[in-house]
Amino acid sequence: MEFNIDKAMRERLEETRERGRREIRPIGLEADRLGRPIPPDDPYFAMLIARGEGRSRWPGPAGRPKTAGTGGANKSSARATRSVVMHLLLAEESAYWDRGVGVANPGPGMPEPNVISMGTDEQKERFLSRFLEPDKPRWACFAMTEPGAGSDVAGIRTLARKDGDGWILNGAKCFIGNASRSDWILVWATVDPEAGRAGHRAFVVEHGTPGLGGFKIEKKMGLKAYESTSFTLEDCRVPAGNLLGGEERYQSRAGFKSAMGTFNAGRPMIAANSVGIGRAALDEALTFARDHDLLGDPRVRDRLEQSARKLRQARLLYLRAGWMVDAGKPNVLEASMSKAIAATIAADVTALGMEMLGGVGARGDHLIEKLYRDVKAMDIVEGTGQIQRVIMGRHLVQLPRD
Amino acid sequence: MFDLSPGEDLELLVDTARSFAQDELAPRVRDAESAREVDAEVRAAFRQIGFAGLELPEALGGAALGPVARALVNEELAAADAGAALALDPLGPAQYALAELGGEEALKEFALPLLDADGARALLVTRSECRLHDASSDRVTGRVPWVPADRVDLLVVLAPDGAFAIREGIEVETLRGSGLRAAGASELRFDGAPVAARWTGAAPATRALARARLYVSGLLVGTLRQAAEFSRSYALERTAFGRPIAHHQALAFLLVDMYAAVDGARLLLHEAAWRAERGSGGEALAASAFVEAVEVSRFVGPNGVQVLGGHGFMQDYPVEKYMRESRALGLVLGGVDAAIEEAGRALCAEEAPVSLSFAEGP
Numbered sequence: 001m002e003f004n005i006d007k008a009m010r011e012r013l014e015e016t017r018e019r020g021r022r023e024i025r026p027i028g029l030e031a032d033r034l035g036r037p038i039p040p041d042d043p044y045f046a047m048l049i050a051r052g053e054g055r056s057r058w059p060g061p062a063g064r065p066k067t068a069g070t071g072g073a074n075k076s077s078a079r080a081t082r083s084v085v086m087h088l089l090l091a092e093e094s095a096y097w098d099r100g101v102g103v104a105n106p107g108p109g110m111p112e113p114n115v116i117s118m119g120t121d122e123q124k125e126r127f128l129s130r131f132l133e134p135d136k137p138r139w140a141c142f143a144m145t146e147p148g149a150g151s152d153v154a155g156i157r158t159l160a161r162k163d164g165d166g167w168i169l170n171g172a173k174c175f176i177g178n179a180s181r182s183d184w185i186l187v188w189a190t191v192d193p194e195a196g197r198a199g200h201r202a203f204v205v206e207h208g209t210p211g212l213g214g215f216k217i218e219k220k221m222g223l224k225a226y227e228s229t230s231f232t233l234e235d236c237r238v239p240a241g242n243l244l245g246g247e248e249r250y251q252s253r254a255g256f257k258s259a260m261g262t263f264n265a266g267r268p269m270i271a272a273n274s275v276g277i278g279r280a281a282l283d284e285a286l287t288f289a290r291d292h293d294l295l296g297d298p299r300v301r302d303r304l305e306q307s308a309r310k311l312r313q314a315r316l317l318y319l320r321a322g323w324m325v326d327a328g329k330p331n332v333l334e335a336s337m338s339k340a341i342a343a344t345i346a347a348d349v350t351a352l353g354m355e356m357l358g359g360v361g362a363r364g365d366h367l368i369e370k371l372y373r374d375v376k377a378m379d380i381v382e383g384t385g386q387i388q389r390v391i392m393g394r395h396l397v398q399l400p401r402d
Numbered sequence: 403m404f405d406l407s408p409g410e411d412l413e414l415l416v417d418t419a420r421s422f423a424q425d426e427l428a429p430r431v432r433d434a435e436s437a438r439e440v441d442a443e444v445r446a447a448f449r450q451i452g453f454a455g456l457e458l459p460e461a462l463g464g465a466a467l468g469p470v471a472r473a474l475v476n477e478e479l480a481a482a483d484a485g486a487a488l489a490l491d492p493l494g495p496a497q498y499a500l501a502e503l504g505g506e507e508a509l510k511e512f513a514l515p516l517l518d519a520d521g522a523r524a525l526l527v528t529r530s531e532c533r534l535h536d537a538s539s540d541r542v543t544g545r546v547p548w549v550p551a552d553r554v555d556l557l558v559v560l561a562p563d564g565a566f567a568i569r570e571g572i573e574v575e576t577l578r579g580s581g582l583r584a585a586g587a588s589e590l591r592f593d594g595a596p597v598a599a600r601w602t603g604a605a606p607a608t609r610a611l612a613r614a615r616l617y618v619s620g621l622l623v624g625t626l627r628q629a630a631e632f633s634r635s636y637a638l639e640r641t642a643f644g645r646p647i648a649h650h651q652a653l654a655f656l657l658v659d660m661y662a663a664v665d666g667a668r669l670l671l672h673e674a675a676w677r678a679e680r681g682s683g684g685e686a687l688a689a690s691a692f693v694e695a696v697e698v699s700r701f702v703g704p705n706g707v708q709v710l711g712g713h714g715f716m717q718d719y720p721v722e723k724y725m726r727e728s729r730a731l732g733l734v735l736g737g738v739d740a741a742i743e744e745a746g747r748a749l750c751a752e753e754a755p756v757s758l759s760f761a762e763g764p
């Protein structure tokens with residue numbers, strides 16, 4: 001296992017650090033203070049787009065010239081050298097400054113890997129080309145969770161019914177990141193609730209489709225910079241061409257497998273985010289302790305030592321999981337492990353930080369307190385800590401599925 | 403750049419260590435424990451493979467391997483029998499104090515004579531483990547309450563600013579011992595024992611302690627790996643309430659967490675060993691790696707017994723031994739508190755943002 005952190009990588013980390021300090025942290029703190037997501041028309045997002053961010057990883061239709069504008073050319077060559085490990089380290093650094101702002105950033109986001117791996121060429125073109133050179137901030141989102149089914153994804157009840165040359169969707173989704181501002185939503189539905197995962201279908205539902213509505217932005221404990229939104233589908237009619245991958249895709253279990261693939265790739269990412277948040281908490285605690293002459297207290301030093309050691313361990317766990325992807329090795333066990341362990345380590349570090357700051361943490365106006373709230377979601381999203389252990393259990397002790 | 407892949411040479415070494423451990427040590431675990439020594443044939447085999455001089459310079463006939471190799475070999479040996487691993491190594495962590503503080507001269511004078519002496523043991527203790535009346539003169543009086551040995555050919559006492567060696571006048575009074583009995587267990591007493599050599603230097607002393615901690619961490623990781631692995635396979639065989647106990651979620655989660663804890667400790671150890679191999683500056687990492695291994699031992703050791711229930715408590719199964727041995731390994735070198743303290747102080751000297759990073763290392 002070898003991580004090459006070359007000069008280019010170091011520079012990109014440094015660049016993220018600079019942007020974090022100047023842009024990400026302040027805008028995240030403001031969203032937290034105001035208790036609302038960053039509005040879609042915030043100049044920050046427009047600036048990101050102008051800078052060349054928020055773009056699709058999809059290379060574009062075959063034969064498309066690679067140099068479409070100078071910014072684009074730079075970006076695509078940077079993309080070519082991007083390894084998973086590098087991506088993870090950047091995600092850690094970005095989350096250090098504010099994990100919520102990172103999720104709020106425009107782009108095809110979470111459903112993009114599904115569209116790339118499952119979509120037909122025509123669908124990639126239709127749904128991703130607008131993200132190649134976006135004219136304005138654009139989002140897409142991934143909608144699996146429902147009020148009645150989260151961990152148990154097989155239990156989703158959003159119904160898809162064939163109707164002539166299209167589909168009719170009925171159901172409700174909740175906690176979906178960036179949903180109300182998304183160009184389109186990847187909605188997971190079932191054609192047969194009794195069939196479990198085999199009944200699942202993924203539909204791209206365009207914003208403004210009649211029947212898609214009832215958007216409600218939830219009030220969250222933390223991560224306020226981005227919206228987590230519930231919405232409903234009422235006799236929402238979707239053209240047949242929006243069934244991701246076309247009907248043949250779903251003859252096997254591949255449809256569901258692909259969704260899980262998304263989660264799989266995301267787990268080390270959540271672990272990296274966790275380490276970033278935890279590291280921010282460690283720095284707050286260390287700085288506070290120094291400023292208040294607490295470093296002479298062995299208990300304070302012990303807490304700091306424990307925090308640093310555990311975070312380093314969490315980082316090694318996610319790097320290993322990411323390195324395995326780069327090396328083409330199956331990483332399901334290691335990905336789950338990194339996510340399960342890093343999320344709780346980071347939560348512990350923020351809690352220890354609160355202890356060190358004492359009443360100052362309880363005032364509710366210190367970064368450490370925000371980190372303590374933000375980090376909790378890391379053990380919930382993309383498969384809870386328990387679900388990661390179920391997955392590891394399947395690998396290690398053949399834990400049965402029921 | 404940070405590299406955790408052992409590479410071909412080290413993989414070969416690991417294979418050799420694993421075969422030796424599984425073929426020679428594993429079948430004799432309880433025998434070695436009750437005899438308080440490793441079988442003479444096994445000792446000869448160990449020397450013959452060249453494990454005794456693993457880290458000695460080539461000029462002294464050693465294999466000149468580093469901390470990464472040591473971590474890997476110790477894990478394999480301890481996965482069979484950590485006590486035997488200590489008993490078999492004539493130099494043990496004492497060689498680090500000799501090498502760092504006294505250099506090749508000291509190794510030649512104090513280590514080489516032990517290499518081929520069957521059953522010889524050099525021991526390293528930290529100054530804090532000793533109850534000495536006066537450690538500054540050329541004669542030493544006092545005692546060491548416990549060392550994992552029944553025989554001491556060389557004792558190196560490591561202080562933060564140097565070390566001294568004693569070869570004669572060591573009275574050995576055997577104890578029952580808690581864990582690591584294959585290596586023995588004794589109290590050492592000195593009454594005006596002559597100091598054979600004395601070295602000073604804070605930086606080399608710190609490096610020596612770091613290396614010693616990596617050595618012990620390797621043994622801990624091996625012991626704990628085996629504890630986790632043994633209980634995992636047992637839990638797949640044993641049934642209760644109509645299914646393998648591993649398929650009750652409470653136990654599945656416990657087993658998974660034990661496995662993950664060992665993985666985490668190993669990653670920290672390898673990172674620290676990798677750093678140590680590249681020179682100084684990684685002492686706090688080594689302290690941290692030791693702390694983690696000890697913490698994991700408090701979780702994995704007792705739970706290894708728990709997974710087997712009442713059977714785990716009986717000496718028919720090895721898990722109770724892993725619980726005792728991993729506990730004992732955490733008590734050497736002045737224990738875990740000193741390591742926490744050192745890693746903590748190193749961290750307190752840093753300015754935020756703390757990088758935590760190997761990436762910025764040499």
Ligand SMILES: Cc1cc2nc3c(=O)[nH]c(=O)nc-3n(C[C@H](O)[C@H](O)[C@H](O)COP(=O)(O)OP(=O)(O)OC[C@H]3O[C@@H](n4cnc5c(N)ncnc54)[C@H](O)[C@@H]3O)c2cc1C
Pocket residue numbers: 141142143144145148149150151152174175176177223228377380381382383384385386387390651
């Ligand atoms: C901030 C945030 C953002 C999110 N963003 C998205 C998004 O963009 N898109 C999306 O689709 N979803 C999103 N989610 C939803 C998230 O994926 C789910 O909340 C999560 O999967 C858990 O599902 P649940 O809330 O229904 O809890 P439940 O599944 O009801 O779980 C409740 C508890 O039971 C435990 N549990 C469940 N099953 C088992 C089992 N078999 N064994 C042991 N314990 C079990 C769980 O671990 C948990 O502790 C988001 C959630 C949050 C908090």
